[in-house]
Amino acid sequence: MGDLLKGISSFRGAVFPTHSALYRKLAREGQQPHALMISCADSRVMPETITQSGPGDLFVCRNAGNIVPPFSTLNGGVSSAIEYAILALGVSDIVVCGHSDCGAMKGLCLPQMLEPMPNVAAWLRHSHAAYSIVCQAYPDDLSDAERVRAVAMENVVVQIDHLKTHPSVAAKLATSEITLHGWFFDIETGEVQVYDGVLARFTEVQEGEPLPVAFTGRGHPHVMPRIAAALAGE
Numbered sequence: 001m002g003d004l005l006k007g008i009s010s011f012r013g014a015v016f017p018t019h020s021a022l023y024r025k026l027a028r029e030g031q032q033p034h035a036l037m038i039s040c041a042d043s044r045v046m047p048e049t050i051t052q053s054g055p056g057d058l059f060v061c062r063n064a065g066n067i068v069p070p071f072s073t074l075n076g077g078v079s080s081a082i083e084y085a086i087l088a089l090g091v092s093d094i095v096v097c098g099h100s101d102c103g104a105m106k107g108l109c110l111p112q113m114l115e116p117m118p119n120v121a122a123w124l125r126h127s128h129a130a131y132s133i134v135c136q137a138y139p140d141d142l143s144d145a146e147r148v149r150a151v152a153m154e155n156v157v158v159q160i161d162h163l164k165t166h167p168s169v170a171a172k173l174a175t176s177e178i179t180l181h182g183w184f185f186d187i188e189t190g191e192v193q194v195y196d197g198v199l200a201r202f203t204e205v206q207e208g209e210p211l212p213v214a215f216t217g218r219g220h221p222h223v224m225p226r227i228a229a230a231l232a233g234e
């Protein structure tokens with residue numbers, strides 16, 4: 001705890017004064033973050049550091065395994081954070097960020113690890129689809145490390161699908177007001193790979209190139225145009 005106290009003291013004495021105008025503005029006007037980031041609670045994955053974001057930039061929700069329970073299965077913190085970020089803060093982007101060497105994904109691959117942790121085991125059922133995909137659709141001869149990495153990547157895509165079951169997300173997708181992103185952070189190299197929903201694979205971010213996205217309402221046949229066409233008698 002001594003290090004934490006030293007950190008607070010250093011923040012107050014050296015860091016805060018250089019940003020005090022920004023903090024005052026945020027205190028006066030409230031927050032207007034542009035994105036909701038759902039990432040793992042892993043201490044090595046720091047959303048603000050990875051994206052070089054400052055105070056007020058990101059609305060962050062962290063949990064073991066960067067999981068988004070499907071709507072209505074659990075009335076919990078993640079569902080509330082999503083609803084609040086969209087309806088109260090008006091975020092235009094949601095990022096699900098997985099990472100390498102994820103303990104939660106290792107737990108999925110080695111269920112005996114979870115025996116003394118019934119809550120973790122129950123929480124990770126929201127990621128079983130990712131494990132199932134890797135078991136059945138990937139080569140059998142993956143090493144343990146490759147398997148954990150594949151499950152972590154598939155888990156990002158599974159959680160993006162869960163996001164779409166939340167009414168607040170579904171409605172904003174239908175009106176093209178929100179974009180969903182899937183990222184994968186490699187702890188060892190610092191690299192962030194981005195899920196390209198059109199190519200259905202993770203790609204490296206190229207500076208100056210448009211950022212691939214996992215899912216966007218734009219260009220997809222949604223309920224509104226369909227109903228509009230029906231009303232128009234087409």
Ligand SMILES: [Zn+2]
Pocket residue numbers: 040041042064065066099101102103104105
């Ligand atoms: Zn993790």
